[in-house]
Amino acid sequence: MARLVMKFGGTSVADIDRIRNVARHVKREVAAGHQVAVVVSAMAGTTNQLVEWTRAASRLHDAREYDAVVAAGEQITAGLLAITLQDMGVNARSWLGWQIPIRTDSAHGAARIANIDGSTMIGRMEQGQVAVVAGFQGVAPDNRVSTFGRGGSDTTAVALAAAVGADRCDIYTDVDGVYTTDPRIVAKARRMSRISYEEMLEMASLGAKVLQVRSVEMAMVHGVRTFVRSSFSDPESPDLINAAEPPGTLICDEDEIVEKQVVTGIAYSKDEAQISLRRVADKPGVAAAVFMPLSTANINVDMIVQNISEDGSLTDLTFTVPIADFDRAQAVLEGARDHVGYQAIQGSTDVAKISVIGIGMRSHAGVAAQAFEALATRGINIRAITTSEIKISMLIDASYTELAVRTLHSLYGLDKD
Amino acid sequence: MARLVMKFGGTSVADIDRIRNVARHVKREVAAGHQVAVVVSAMAGTTNQLVEWTRAASRLHDAREYDAVVAAGEQITAGLLAITLQDMGVNARSWLGWQIPIRTDSAHGAARIANIDGSTMIGRMEQGQVAVVAGFQGVAPDNRVSTFGRGGSDTTAVALAAAVGADRCDIYTDVDGVYTTDPRIVAKARRMSRISYEEMLEMASLGAKVLQVRSVEMAMVHGVRTFVRSSFSDPESPDLINAAEPPGTLICDEDEIVEKQVVTGIAYSKDEAQISLRRVADKPGVAAAVFMPLSTANINVDMIVQNISEDGSLTDLTFTVPIADFDRAQAVLEGARDHVGYQAIQGSTDVAKISVIGIGMRSHAGVAAQAFEALATRGINIRAITTSEIKISMLIDASYTELAVRTLHSLYGLDKD
Incomplete structure (x- = not known):
């Protein structure tokens, strides 16, 4: 029982x-x-x-x-x-x-x-x-x-x-x-x-x-x-x-x-949307000014990329949110416009996140480099990257999703015999 | 306000x-x-x-x-x-x-x-x-x-x-x-x-x-x-x-x-079904034996007609229940069969109830007699009748519904000029 x-x-x-x-x-x-x-x-x-x-x-x-x-x-x-x-x-x-x-x-x-x-x-x-x-x-x-x-x-x-x-x-x-x-x-x-x-x-x-x-x-x-x-x-x-x-x-x-592998699986998601804030003031507190209102609105932000500004004063800030929250996130950011200070919001729902996952990565170096090289060889541009102890995620154009997943699945020896 | x-x-x-x-x-x-x-x-x-x-x-x-x-x-x-x-x-x-x-x-x-x-x-x-x-x-x-x-x-x-x-x-x-x-x-x-x-x-x-x-x-x-x-x-x-x-x-x-009329309106319902118990023992307590289990099952019984039995021992009992409860009512009665003692259940969903309503009936005699006569003239058979202080209801074959309603509406002077 x-x-x-x-x-x-x-x-x-x-x-x-x-x-x-x-x-x-x-x-x-x-x-x-x-x-x-x-x-x-x-x-x-x-x-x-x-x-x-x-x-x-x-x-x-x-x-x-x-x-x-x-x-x-x-x-x-x-x-x-x-x-x-x-x-x-x-x-x-x-x-x-x-x-x-x-x-x-x-x-x-x-x-x-x-x-x-x-x-x-x-x-x-x-x-x-x-x-x-x-x-x-x-x-x-x-x-x-x-x-x-x-x-x-x-x-x-x-x-x-x-x-x-x-x-x-x-x-x-x-x-x-x-x-x-x-x-x-x-x-x-x-x-x-x-x-x-x-x-x-x-x-x-x-x-x-x-x-x-x-x-x-x-x-x-x-x-x-x-x-x-x-x-x-x-x-x-x-x-x-x-x-x-x-x-x-x-x-x-x-x-x-019992049998542990370096990479266990390849995941992908088309459920995220990219939002870019153009020409944001590059000063302390800006990230908080952007992400606090989103957090208050219960919108999960995932990948965040902030470019180095050319002249040290204005920069671009890119991140992803769930597609379901795309409209709401933009509305929240419009509301925070004066407080944050940016020139424009741009967004795209036409992106995909590809991830390589495996507990074995903890003890194996070079897993990420292999992935970047394989995607580059296929001509796939990587818009953003985040990593954790056991995974690497890459944001790419949605149209390359299947190609990227197949490439990485083969790369790490996951293909069925 | x-x-x-x-x-x-x-x-x-x-x-x-x-x-x-x-x-x-x-x-x-x-x-x-x-x-x-x-x-x-x-x-x-x-x-x-x-x-x-x-x-x-x-x-x-x-x-x-x-x-x-x-x-x-x-x-x-x-x-x-x-x-x-x-x-x-x-x-x-x-x-x-x-x-x-x-x-x-x-x-x-x-x-x-x-x-x-x-x-x-x-x-x-x-x-x-x-x-x-x-x-x-x-x-x-x-x-x-x-x-x-x-x-x-x-x-x-x-x-x-x-x-x-x-x-x-x-x-x-x-x-x-x-x-x-x-x-x-x-x-x-x-x-x-x-x-x-x-x-x-x-x-x-x-x-x-x-x-x-x-x-x-x-x-x-x-x-x-x-x-x-x-x-x-x-x-x-x-x-x-x-x-x-x-x-x-x-x-x-x-x-x-201010303006009160003898008959106010004519209503009809096709939402009831007729159930007849054939050859029920004609003795005290039978009605309770039939209707208590239905009441316990939250089934509303409406019109009830019990014929006088020929030899004083067996009779037919007819009543109506909401069509939605028709199956459930029959199941309940099957369950009570031994207790009640009857020969057969017969049912029909092909019936309609026509009603004449008016507070003025309280003080005007002959309203019911007029209705019975008008329906008889049209060849409409009345299966059962119930009355209250301010209404008369008649159970008829469903196919006569419209004819009966129109007949009564004219009879009591309710037609629009």
Whole structure:
């Protein structure tokens, strides 16, 4: 007997037939004697529709209202899955964020979980009732619905797994695990059976959409063993019922991984937009004047490049923000124009960030230089570079994305035989 | 300065353009200096889609889960309207049932309001903030979302008007008032400028879909002056801004109505289904054995006819239930079969209920006899009859609905000149 959290994303619950398939996965685990909580996303397409409506209503919408609108998507799926489970004879009930409660901070639209009081829910699970939890949402200190940003249902799942002391958190997705890179653009990408929290964190941060970044952070902090697996496999397959380790990728502590490689994977992201401030005064405090208002507006800034000014007085400042925040970021910067003092804002959404990731980089020199050379050979211009202990990221023109990823995947010996 | 509750139904908020139109109506009242709460339904089509999904998941679904699913519809509209109002410079925020809170009993799917604590909301309204309230929903004693049944947003509006001490509750609909009968089937139907609570209650109970029954009951009990008007009129029209009494129908106390008529209106309903139990034991306690389980299952039974049995031992029992509960009612009765003792259940959804309504009937004899004679002349068979002080209802074959309504409308002199 184990305690499991199972999480199903939007494509896995896209219609009633798929919800029924999800219910069969849940039933299999219940039949195996496990205590189960299931976290669900909105049905595929629903969140996009809701977001589109909020944008049509106003471009600069109140994030608290945005949350009230989009959280409805997960609420619907949770109720439908509970009904479907009951129909199959599985004792189940739905839980909304405010009912558990999952308490968050007040950063509406990108809220962070403050704490989860899992006690009532655990009581029900111990009595054999499956908890069907609406992902992506909680309740803010002002008693209003808050959401975690796109993909936030992964965060709900991992946080819940930590809160209820689950033995494992199974993330069911439309892929069967984590690959060395996106298999849609590199046919030779390989599925990894294990990956460390740190590497997965970089992969997720950098566009491998299998898991949401914050969920990986949370898994790392709380040591939640997180297993990425396919939701489209036959739920009653003997392979799943009897397998010691079913197909998928386990995200776990570095120590659990025997074969370590220098570079583990190549990630890319087209979800960022570049913003350049032209002719900014090159003086102390300018960076703060630019980035504080963005931070206050809950806009995450990623790559930052500041050129040396020719005459020591004016410079250009370039950085990236999530594409979703592109308009809002520009509005914030327009508002700060007098305070910052710049000549013009320029922006482009036509960029991509390519990243090379591997724990092994810590102890191997020259990994970055190899990447720069390989891209140069292909005539790919690098607009900006950031590095960490275990990754190198490069901002390039979006049109070179696939070429760059394939080049680096081969370069580091990741291609499947 | 007055305090107003404004309510907009599903077709009035069917898309972002219409929501913007609603916002303009609200803005007009705010500009006139009024304190405003707006109650909204789900966008047209949304509730049907959600209900369809719950049915596809399971025919006999858990009403608590049904509520969690369908309440999402109003949640979405409330957020979108708040965003739209803000975009027009009107201070506004959304309120969900559990946030206000609107406390209900535990009859999920058809819950009744127990009490509304309007204090927090009133405080905000007094500070000039428009309260945008998700209609149709509250929170049950077990802290789960409850809904009021179809059309429940009217109930929210009237109950809220009573709770916040509103001067008037304006129900904006896709029609411009209450008519003597359905203008779609009787071209000569007339709009009434006023109608008493009692008459409106019967009209609503019997199929005039302008207002939900319970909302009228509530208006009557709390003396909420309720005004039915069009949501499709130009919100900025000088007629609306300056009119002493804009076009519409005021539902008010009988004493406020000067010109009283014997018959006020003709209503019809195709929303009921007939169930007949064949060869039921004709003994004391049988009616209770049949109707108690239905009541326990929260199924409303309306017209009841019991024939005299030939030999004094077995009889037929006929009654009507809402079409939506038809399957569930039959399942309940199957479950009670041994206890009740009957030979067969027969049912038909192909029936209509036609009603003649008027406060004047109290003091005028012969109104019912006239109706029976007029229908008989047209060859329309009456399956069942129920009467009250101010109405007569007749169950007939659905195919005769229009003919019967037109016949009665003329009979009582309601035709427009």
